[in-house]
Amino acid sequence: MSVTSFLFLGFLLLGLIVYYIVPSKIQWIVLVIMSIIFYLIAGTPYTMIFLAVSTLIAYVSTLYIEKNRNNSTVSKKVSIVAIITILLNVIIWFALKGSSFWILGSKLLHKISSKFPILHPLPVTAALGMGYYTAQVIGYILDVLWNTSTIQSNPLKLFLFVSFFPQLTVGPISRYNDLKTIYKPHKFSYQNICLGSQRILWGLFKKLVISDRITVIVNAIWADTNAFNGIWPWIAVFLYPMEIYTDFSGCMDIVLGSAELFDIHLTENFRNPFFSRNSQEFWQRWHITLGTWARDYVFYPFMKCRLMVSFGKNCKKRLGKKWGKFISWSVSMAVLWFVMGFWHGSVRHIFGVSLWFWSALFLSELFLPVTKKLTSFLEIKTESFGWHFFQSLRTYIIYALGVVFFTSSGLRSALDHYIVLWNSLGQLNPWTLFDSTITSLGVAWRDVNLILVGSLCILVADVLREKYGYARTWINKQSVGFRWAIWIFLIFIVLIYGMYGPGYDASTFIYQGF
């Protein structure tokens, strides 16, 4: 059951009715039942056992941690238990979702010596949203260990935290402290229903009207770069960030809107990433919950560990305060980005996410003093729109070139894409954008116009969001007629121009695979 399906919308409606009819004390049980039903329909039913196992591990370990927290005789044991349980979760994830790593490893070993066998994927399907809930469980165990979160003593409630249905397939990666409201009674609120529905509608617009249309173009170009050469591979490169943004953030809007209907407010995962001035800011606005998760549970703990502290001191001693700090920061960032890439589950993502963005951040930090001096020397108005636009464009280009790894089926194919891009530099012919070439990509001019107008709508909404917190907040301040006109227009745009229904196989969400 995809969150863009009619089945999901029907499921949501039915669940809402039951949720607000039952006594508020047992509303959370309705959510548990809905989450189980959702999983059974959307995923492979037997794999729910993995969610149950992760819940059980987290439940038992946090109970143990809480019980022995103040017992000085077993304080080391508490940390060991936490580490073991975290490792257990990582091992389950690694065995099922990270199979490409160990298969590749076995192949490399086999090349060195034929004594090592080539490993094959396990004959077991990974659980739905395994990357997301594993991260949540790890975060919860660490929060309890560090005493920044209370524990959940009801295993069924903990199971709900792990499996809450709207966020199960594509996140966001919620913190236990943020999601605790899920267990509280919730009153029916007309405003929540309106806001939630509006957000779902906006998400459907992004996904079905914009993203799925761009997908057709991008896929067609990469499928035949001989026919679509010259400027077209570059079009694919620069369209892909828009595709993945409208896909992922569209899905997030549906997820957050669905939760909002139940008066549950999940953490935002996007905040206008393409308005970022640099890659660092970009990753604070893009897939926010993964970034903050990696920062809080990987980067800071790593920076603060004894080994890194002494390494930092050594660096400062030998290279001076400035360079010592820089080296220590770079190593910690490398670990953070490795984990981010590793979480995506394949070697190409290690290159596309880890190596690429770590390099971008490393270089920008390295040359920061130079660029600062240069902007000052050239008297560039750094707060002007033009400079902001240039910086955002630069960030967009860096991201677009990095996520080429995402559009490829493997590392080899990604490298081929880069070769195609390099070779096509000498054959750029912008005129082909205006002849009939685009219609041979499986789209009509109508679709191109829709992408352009739709992107403009998204831009306007993002500007309003930047200014007012949410575009919806601004819309809600308008007169009834204007408000209704906007929503009715959007409803019919999605109904008419959405890529759904018989004859369409709406592509699954890009981030659904993690």
Add this chain to the structure above:
Amino acid sequence: MSKKYVVFKIVGFVLFFAIVGMLFTKVTWVFRGNGTESREDILGFQNVDGEIDVILFGGSDVLRFYDPLEAWHQYGYTSYNYATSSAQADMLRFYAEESRKTHKPSIYVFDLRTITFVNDIVSESSLRNWSDSVSVFSFARIKGIYSYLFNRDWSNVDVPSYFIDLFKYHTKYDSLASPYQWSYTNERNIKNVDKGFAPYINHTPFVRPVSTEERGEISDKQLKALKELLDYCDNEHINVLFICSPIVITEKDQMLMNSVSDYIVSRGYEFIDFNKLYDEIGIDFSTDYGDVNHVNYIGALKFTDYFINLLIQKYNLPDHQEDKRYASWNVDYEAMAETRASWLKATQNAVDNHLAAKQVGEKLPNIDNFLDWYVQLGNDNYVLIIRINEMPKDLSPEHPFFKFASVYGIDSSQTACVGAWKGTKAIVTNSNELTIETKIGTDGGKGTDKCLISIENKELSIAGRNYYNDQYPIQIIVYDYNFKTVLDNVTLQFKPDEIITMIR
């Protein structure tokens, strides 16, 4: 939360969805892509002036066999064909329910020929021809779709797109250029001048089916459909006549209809099977049919006359011709005068053409000159079956045989060839291999006018009979496409002075 706030919100909520609903209905009409014939018939029904006395419910055969305007002209009662192509019997009660929103006639006629189509398979056109011609929020429509789909195997069916058909049609942007699409946004403007009569103007001759009184088995699904329809009639206390339209009925279907008739009579209703009344209606199977399931216009004229008289005799139907409220019926009848004449002319031409071709074809065996013989054949009335086991040698490419052969794409370089051509258009050909199997003719859904040709070594079988003649390597069979008979069967012998001898 003040009371005023709550009231405001409730009113706002209702108003918002009322606007969305209204716009949704309009947009759905604009995008709908099922046949315009169905939409015109169903929408036009609700805008008919005055009361309707008789409604006929059924499938495409109803649309073809009865002319309501002729009934108006002859006797002044009003009638309408509320029917859609491929309709199935279990849907007819929903047709009736929907029709009763605007008209409550004194007689309901249900054509149960449609019961033969009731099975476990979801036929998209069966359902959509009606469901996509009715207002999207009609309760009868929703019930009808639910009943149709969930009484069949719907596992591979896109269920939501049946209830909300915009889900299916929303990408038909090109059809928006058609003025028809936009005209449906104002449902009240749709007038159906022909009152649901759309005759076949083609001709296919048939052999009269053999009648039987044996009883066949009614399947569980068919019985359920029948029971529900009769229950509906019981509950609504409506005056009903059940019929089976005059088709080229197969023995199996006739046996089923006999059992259906028994069941209906046992429930206290009347059933008239017009397949038992061919003589009374005056049906001539050589001239009156378009295909196995439909009479043509000539047949429709005969049936309409018969049915009008039957209704007049059985029921006390009023004459509205002097009533001013029905003035538009006279206008519509006059408006169709030219069309009726063109229908008759076209149908008669088709019949005459086929009969003339048959006469010419019957004379073919008397022609001995190959050149005179083959010039008769280059039209769609004949199928030529050519078998060449061995291409004639020592003939120049200019030889009359190769001139003839070239019309059918056969050239002297081939070693062998078999094939069948309708006119000069190939149905099937096979060079160098002497094995083919094909079917000649349209099957009309029943297979009674289908002809299997099978050519293998030592066999040239048409409809099960072997016409193979191995005396000479070239054999040509002329087959009457319309009357499904072999007209001529010749083998060719070549002589040095370019003379071709036809051996029969």
